[in-house]
Amino acid sequence: MSIVAVIPSRYESSRFPGKPLALIKGRPMIRHVYQRVMAAKLVEKVVVATDDSRIVKAVEQFGGEAMMTSPQNRSGTDRAAETAVKLGLGPRDIVVNIQGDQPLVDPRCIDQVVSPLQQTPELEMSTLAFQIVDPREYSDPKDVKVTMDNNGFALYFSRSPIPHDRDNDSLPAAFKHLGVYAYRCDFLQIFSKLPQGRLERIEKLEQLRVLEHGYRIKVVVTGYDSPEVDLPLDIERIESKMA
Secondary structure (H helix, E strand, O other): OOEEEEEEEOOOOOOOOOHHHOEEOOEEHHHHHHHHHHOOOOOOEEEEEEOOHHHHHHHHHOOOOEEEOOOOOOOHHHHHHHHHHHHOOOOOOEEEEEOOOOOOOOHHHHHHHHHHHHHOOOOOEEEEEEEOOOHHHHHOOOOOEEEEOOOOEEEEEEOOOOOOOOOOOOOOOOEEEEEEEEEEHHHHHHHHHOOOOHHHHHHOOOHHHHHHOOOOOEEEEOOOOOOOOOOOOHHHHHHHHHO
């Protein structure tokens, strides 16, 4: 059973064009992500999946591996699914999908999200969550929240505060969703072909497509946060955390 990490990376972004190549501590952001993922113990191969030759060139310049994928892909999941096919992965191989705008992703997170699929053959997909400690993240729509059942499977993902603290007593035990996924390769192909769901369309969260079509997502709570870069002003915050 092979374990391959795919980092979907788009150059065009309405809020931050060229984001993967933005410099953080003098290095392109995609390089920080790539090298951190490479440090995961369970990952055998790391590939950047992109539709832009500038990103391919940047990755190859630092010795990484990149692959051109179709500009028609709807999402990072679709880009990862295409990459898995091009790599010739088997149906039970594991693909880890890491967002290209998480330059502080901890390699231990990658191993944690893979572990449930290694231990449970019938499990199809897993993802990561981090317990919220900053009240701003609880209320900010940019930070996606997730709730789980007693067995650790996702009940819902939302940009709204969930669970809602009706009495406003204090910050409840809430969890931020981190954009790291692991899938069995055969399920990844199923996922990429599912029609977009109603809730996915409203919240703009592709993982809701899985729940809307009756599949389950195992949520692993990690102790390692992985803040994202959404806007240019986020880079200063990321660099301060690196320092």
